[in-house]
Amino acid sequence: MTGTLVKTIRRVVSVSTLALAxxxxxxxxxxxxxxxxxxxxxxxxxKDYPETGWGVPFAVFFDDGIKVENxxxxxxxxxxxxxxxxxxxxxxxxxxxxYVIIQFGHNDESEHKKDRYTTPEQYxxxxxxxxxxxxxxxxxxxxxxxxxxxxFDGDNTIKxxxxxxxxxxxxxxxEKVEFIDMEVVTREYFQAMGDRDSALxxxxxxxxxxxxxxxxxxxDTHLNQLGAREVAQLVLAELRKRKHPLTERLRKAxxxxxxxxx
Numbered sequence: 425m426t427g428t429l430v431k432t433i434r435r436v437v438s439v440s441t442l443a444l445a446x447x448x449x450x451x452x453x454x455x456x457x458x459x460x461x462x463x464x465x466x467x468x469x470x471k472d473y474p475e476t477g478w479g480v481p482f483a484v485f486f487d488d489g490i491k492v493e494n495x496x497x498x499x500x501x502x503x504x505x506x507x508x509x510x511x512x513x514x515x516x517x518x519x520x521x522x523y524v525i526i527q528f529g530h531n532d533e534s535e536h537k538k539d540r541y542t543t544p545e546q547y548x549x550x551x552x553x554x555x556x557x558x559x560x561x562x563x564x565x566x567x568x569x570x571x572x573x574x575x576f577d578g579d580n581t582i583k584x585x586x587x588x589x590x591x592x593x594x595x596x597x598x599e600k601v602e603f604i605d606m607e608v609v610t611r612e613y614f615q616a617m618g619d620r621d622s623a624l625x626x627x628x629x630x631x632x633x634x635x636x637x638x639x640x641x642x643x644d645t646h647l648n649q650l651g652a653r654e655v656a657q658l659v660l661a662e663l664r665k666r667k668h669p670l671t672e673r674l675r676k677a678x679x680x681x682x683x684x685x686x
Contacts, residue, residue, distance in 0.1 A: 453489070454489055455522060455523070456490075456518075456523070457522070457523045457525065458493045458525070459495060460496060460511065460524060460525065460554065461496035461500075461525070461526070462497070462500050463498035463499060463530070463645075463646060464478065464530060464647065465478055465494070465496035466498055467480055467494050468498075474629075474636075475646050476648060476649045476651070476653075477647070478571070478651075478655035478656045479492070479494040480494070480652060481652055481657075482656035482659060482660070484675075485656070485660060485674055486670070487674065488675075489673060496527075499531055501532040501541070501547075502528045502532055503541075503546060503550065504531070506550065511557075515557055518563050520562035523566060524563060525566045526551065526554050526555070526567050526568065527567075528550075529569065529586055530645065532547045544588065548595050551592065552599055555567065555599045564602065565602070566601075566603075567592065567596050568592075568604045568606045569586070569592040569605050569606050570607055571607065571647075571655060572606075573586070574622055576615075576619045580615075584611075586607050589607040592607075604663075606658070606662075610655060625647060625648065626643060626644055626646065627647070627648055628642050
């Protein structure tokens with residue numbers, strides 16, 4: 425092997441090593457926002473569109489230094505999220521100064537669904553465990569109550585359908601954690617729209633209108649793309665009210681968008 429060839433190989437190896445080291449350093453400096461929750465937050469399969477979890481549009485709000493890892497999963501409660509190793513998966517990757525958004529309740533409180541039901545006492549204990557685990561890793565938990573279900577009663581108000589929402593508030597108070605009461609925020613938001621307009625944000629599709637739902641669907645729990653985007657915007661608005669550090673890491677608007685008007 426000639427000396428010139430050896431030098432070339434060494435140069436290539438050196439450049440490759442530096443590139444790998446640079447990539448590793450960039451990964452270490454990246455802040456990750458993990459999302460732990462249920463179907464109202466999760467990424468959907470194409471077969472379920474236009475159902476959309478609010479975590480999907482939320483993920484594109486931030487600059488390139490923020491990575492959003494949406495680990496929410498359909499049908500999961502705090503109990504099954506732990507039992508299936510999903511919480512461990514987050515903890516194995518969690519770094520100091522990362523964030524974990526925690527929002528459960530829809531499935532925990534479903535007493536008739538034994539595969540996911542969690543008692544009130546265990547639900548609170550699981551939320552407290554999540555918060556303490558995150559803090560123990562040097563990261564920050566953000567606790568949320570579940571988003572509202574869209575069930576209107578006779579006087580044009582949305583019914584309270586989350587018996588576990590007060591339990592989240594109790595945990596937030598006892599753990600002194602950053603807390604966004606999304607049950608209240610979303611209930612007031614959709615209630616102000618009224619029955620007709622709020623239905624446009626949920627999974628209401630007439631028969632024959634969408635190939636994924638040939639016989640139609642009327643679902644007042646799960647959001648469509650519009651509803652998911654608006655709920656994500658509500659989360660961002662709440663973070664802004666609190667002057668949360670994540671709001672300093674939003675992506676910069678395209679200059680041409682600054683000339684637009686509303």
